[in-house]
Amino acid sequence: MDDVVAFGFTVDQISEFGLKFCIPALILYMIFIIYSHVKESKAGKYGAMWMFLALGLGFVGFVAKEIMLYFMEK
Numbered sequence: 001m002d003d004v005v006a007f008g009f010t011v012d013q014i015s016e017f018g019l020k021f022c023i024p025a026l027i028l029y030m031i032f033i034i035y036s037h038v039k040e041s042k043a044g045k046y047g048a049m050w051m052f053l054a055l056g057l058g059f060v061g062f063v064a065k066e067i068m069l070y071f072m073e074k
Helices: 012-041 044-074
Strands: none
Touching: 012 044
């Protein structure tokens, strides 16, 4: 599969780049959006905690997987 080339990169290189840089960038953007919702709704500290917990739970699995892979490869 290394023979497939797009813009000078192999498919493996493009997917590795996407997993290491694009998805974390989207996660940071989602955190910004959650923060914006917290600020607009004027939810206190307790409400902010629940909003981050409920809305941010989606990417916790991705982050946990990356942490486990890091320690398993060491």
